[in-house]
Amino acid sequence: MTLFIEGHSCSYELQRIVQMFFPGEKVAVVPSCTGPKQKPYVEAVLSGGKAAVLWVPEHGEPLTAPARGITQDAPKYEIEHLLGVMLYSLLSKATGLRPQWGVLTGIRPVRLLLSKMQQGLSGDALHADFVEHYLVSESRFSLALQTAEAENRILQRSTPDSFSLYVSIPFCPTRCAYCSFVSQTVERAAKYIPEYVEKLCEELRYIAAIASDLGLKLRTVYFGGGTPTTLDAQQLARLMDVIGQAFDLSDIWEYTVEAGRPDTITADKLYAIKNGGAKRISINPQTLDDRVLQAIGRRHTTAQLMQAYALARQVGFDCINMDLIAGLPTDTQEGFQNSLDQVVKMAPENITVHTLTVKRAADMTFERAKEQFGLVTGMVDYARETVIAGGWQPYYLYRQAGSLSALENVGYAKPGSEGLYNVYIMDETHSIFAAGAGASTKLKRQETGLLKRVFNYKYPYEYISQFPEVLRRKDLIRAFYQGD
Numbered sequence: 001m002t003l004f005i006e007g008h009s010c011s012y013e014l015q016r017i018v019q020m021f022f023p024g025e026k027v028a029v030v031p032s033c034t035g036p037k038q039k040p041y042v043e044a045v046l047s048g049g050k051a052a053v054l055w056v057p058e059h060g061e062p063l064t065a066p067a068r069g070i071t072q073d074a075p076k077y078e079i080e081h082l083l084g085v086m087l088y089s090l091l092s093k094a095t096g097l098r099p100q101w102g103v104l105t106g107i108r109p110v111r112l113l114l115s116k117m118q119q120g121l122s123g124d125a126l127h128a129d130f131v132e133h134y135l136v137s138e139s140r141f142s143l144a145l146q147t148a149e150a151e152n153r154i155l156q157r158s159t160p161d162s163f164s165l166y167v168s169i170p171f172c173p174t175r176c177a178y179c180s181f182v183s184q185t186v187e188r189a190a191k192y193i194p195e196y197v198e199k200l201c202e203e204l205r206y207i208a209a210i211a212s213d214l215g216l217k218l219r220t221v222y223f224g225g226g227t228p229t230t231l232d233a234q235q236l237a238r239l240m241d242v243i244g245q246a247f248d249l250s251d252i253w254e255y256t257v258e259a260g261r262p263d264t265i266t267a268d269k270l271y272a273i274k275n276g277g278a279k280r281i282s283i284n285p286q287t288l289d290d291r292v293l294q295a296i297g298r299r300h301t302t303a304q305l306m307q308a309y310a311l312a313r314q315v316g317f318d319c320i321n322m323d324l325i326a327g328l329p330t331d332t333q334e335g336f337q338n339s340l341d342q343v344v345k346m347a348p349e350n351i352t353v354h355t356l357t358v359k360r361a362a363d364m365t366f367e368r369a370k371e372q373f374g375l376v377t378g379m380v381d382y383a384r385e386t387v388i389a390g391g392w393q394p395y396y397l398y399r400q401a402g403s404l405s406a407l408e409n410v411g412y413a414k415p416g417s418e419g420l421y422n423v424y425i426m427d428e429t430h431s432i433f434a435a436g437a438g439a440s441t442k443l444k445r446q447e448t449g450l451l452k453r454v455f456n457y458k459y460p461y462e463y464i465s466q467f468p469e470v471l472r473r474k475d476l477i478r479a480f481y482q483g484d
């Protein structure tokens with residue numbers, strides 16, 4: 001698909017709006033509307049004080065919207081907004097779809113809401129801004145508002161000397177069909193694991209020394225990946241011992257280990273995690289339908305999930321998160337509702353509901369996307385209503401490019417059990433020092449908003465072979481805080 005633009009340079013936002021209607025579709029931007037055009041395409045033109053949009057499908061009649069007046073020298077954001085609204089309305093009419101977040105294409109709509117509130121907008125004015133100006137649906141406006149209140153409380157806790165620690169374990173038992181992480185199957189990467197753990201311990205000690213010199217306060221620790229419980233109990237215990245010895249954990253607010261795949265969870269690993277100091281774990285079913293689990297390449301069953309959950313409770317974990325995904329291949333509305341109802345019955349402290357993301361256009365034809373639109377919206381709406389009615393509250397929300405129906409991922413929590421790290425990483429509130437392959441450190445100066453990223457090598461073999469460079473890059477943390 002091509003997006004032709006003329007008379008302006010608002011390609012990025014308009015491209016994202018087109019992609020909301022055609023998930024996974026590659027939309028090429030061409031800065032001229034003259035010359036031969038291959039269908040399907042979209043045109044967005046600013047000429048002679050008028051904005052105009054046109055949609056030409058591969059088959060069928062072209063569709064256009066009445067031109068609207070705007071001065072050629074209006075600020076870019078005004079031109080972008082007007083063309084965006086016109087394009088959204090035109091594509092809604094053409095496809096019959098109405099993406100719930102209107103013309104908001106950003107991944108953090110709640111941050112926008114919070115910034116509007118800080119500017120003094122509230123009540124009807126805030127509602128009008130979101131619902132009428134940005135075309136956000138009533139349900140998403142109300143979800144954003146609820147999330148903003150909880151999120152703001154968590155953000156307020158962070159101070160300029162706060163930081164979080166992320167530990168990357170990029171190994172999994174098998175690869176899920178929808179995976180977009182840098183994770184390798186144990187089958188492929190088992191040989192790297194012992195040395196990887198050793199190097200990781202070294203990197204963690206190195207980071208701890210820098211944090212201590214700078215007088216920073218560790219607030220949250222998060223083991224993610226991958227599936228950290230792919231490691232054995234001794235490896236987990238070793239890493240957590242190193243963290244316990246090297247960092248000052250006395251002022252810590254949260255310590256999470258993702259135990260994502262139920263088939264990796266054993267009693268000795270759970271005890272190692274608990275004795276290592278973690279109080280929060282994540283056990284992620286994604287679906288409780290064995291047929292769907294098979295279809296997405298996860299080699300565990302619902303029975304294993306139930307056992308792993310019961311075991312975690314026995315070991316004494318009283319803060320458990322469970323992830324579900326709406327829109328998984330072969331899942332149905334009934335199947336998703338059944339998964340969600342079972343999770344609600346199990347009563348974990350946190351439930352996170354994701355919307356599946358389409359990675360490539362080849363994975364999704366428009367007809368299929370259209371079919372999925374209503375289905376996935378129904379799933380996500382059912383989840384929101386059921387979970388909130390059950391006493392969980394939304395506390396963080398983000399969107400991903402290419403998510404089905406341009407919907408959101410939402411973390412819900414029983415009051416007081418919110419996953420703080422999730423908010424800090426999403427909002428880029430404070431620095432996250434990240435260790436391990438595929439991890440990226442985010443350095444944040446709260447006073448000025450300055451943000452800098454420092455990347456580690458992507459794959460375990462590179463991380464191990466280039467380890468001196470990994471440590472050298474960590475010195476950038478010191479330089480950042482010392483203002484270099």
Ligand code: SF4
Pocket residue numbers: 171172174175176178179180181183225226227260261
């Ligand atoms: S468990 Fe997560 S990281 Fe591992 S393969 Fe599946 S989606 Fe990827």
